[in-house]
Amino acid sequence: MPEGDTVWLAAERMRAALAGSTLRRGEFRLPQLAALDLTGATVTEVVPRGKHLLIRLADGRTLRTHFRMDGSWHIYRPGARWKGGPGHDVRVVLASDEWECVGYRLHDVDIVPTSQEDQLVGHLGPDILGPDWQLDEALRRLREHPDEQVGVAILDQRNLAGIGNLYKVESLFLLGLNPWARVGDVDEQLPALLERAQRLMKANLRHPEQNTTGDPRRGRDHWVFGRKGKPCFRCGTPILLGEQGPPTQERVTWWCPTCQAARSPIDPQARTGEAGRPQPVTVYR
Known part of the structure; x- marks a missing residue:
């Protein structure tokens, strides 16, 4: 998307x-x-x-x-x-x-x-690229659901509008956050996470290419996005690919299991949708 x-x-x-x-x-x-x-x-x-x-x-x-x-x-x-x-x-x-x-x-x-x-x-949260962007309001909406997985929460357009899967995974990597971590467990990092996503998006506004590393070489333009099985640019660990999100709305997620190791136990009951069903992590190796 x-x-x-x-x-x-x-x-x-x-x-x-x-x-x-x-x-x-x-x-x-x-x-x-x-x-x-x-x-x-x-x-x-x-x-x-x-x-x-x-x-x-x-x-x-x-x-x-x-x-x-x-x-x-x-x-x-x-x-x-x-x-x-x-x-x-x-x-x-x-x-x-x-x-x-x-x-x-x-x-x-x-x-x-x-x-x-x-x-x-009208259901959308603050637009991260809009002239009336409100960081505090976006944070308030995210924090209303502390048990939500952070990788799901920042894609939810009701919390904030504009972030898609590419900037989700790249921003989480750069902040060293596990996509399945609970929002409440990464509360202090949330402002920096949204600010990083915004900076990455603004850097790509004037051209269709979406580069998040600053390296224009083919295969070097993203940290984890699209790089399943390839070595992490920071630690060399193979990048993992999994699915995340509520049933029928799953999105693929790339992450480095070393650079983005969970800092606290990941709650298997983390809210994955209105039904609140637990979500297993499917990893493609």
């Missing part, structure tokens, strides 16, 4: 292409919105909110899209060949006189009055 910095960059490019322009084409290729036509509407701004993209119109409406695992927006000059995939993957087309923005495999496509955007994104 795209991280918050990917959505931020997409919003910047969409804003440059559409903001202030009147749409000469605004079509939806989705059953629930197929009859809606935005032709003639003027785009005022494009705003990222966590992993959601909000396209605001001058007539008081907002179009929300979400990338999920495979969605993307592609921008072309009029007449250029679209290359984002087969035609049946196109969900939305927004075109001005100068640019064509084509949304492939988009999810959660909705349009609501701008005054009612909270219906779509």
Whole structure:
């Protein structure tokens, strides 16, 4: 799933292409919105909110899209060949006189009055890349569930919006925190963890490449992400890969068992979802 910095960059490019322009084409290729036509509407701004993209119109409406695992927006000059995939993957087309923005495999496509955007994104915690980022509020939300596993908690967009799996595992590694540690057991490290994730994301805002080590060489751009079985850059221990998260919502997690050894017993009853079921750790070697 795209991280918050990917959505931020997409919003910047969409804003440059559409903001202030009147749409000469605004079509939806989705059953629930197929009859809606935005032709003639003027785009005022494009705003990222966590992993959601909000396209605001001058007539008081907002179009929300979400990338999920495979969605993307592609921008072309009029007449250029679209290359984002087969035609049946196109969900939305927004075109001005100068640019064509084509949304492939988009999810959660909705349009609501701008005054009612909270219906779509009001559940989100503070946006780690937003202009109104509130560290204290994010920490308060995390600390409300001290038995949650920290690797699950910082991905929960209700606690804070924007962090994805890549920045989760890289930030936890850099702070030496085990992904399965309880939030309550790493309380003192939480501010530094969120600040590190934010710094890593901001360093990658202006380009699609996501480098967390500062080393541009292939295979050296991440500390643990995507490096199962390879030696840790710090201690040489093979990186492990496992699954973490509530049932049906598991996400793969990479970590170094030496640099991120648990500092306190990991509670097998740590909350993994609303049902509070214990979660076994599955490790792929």
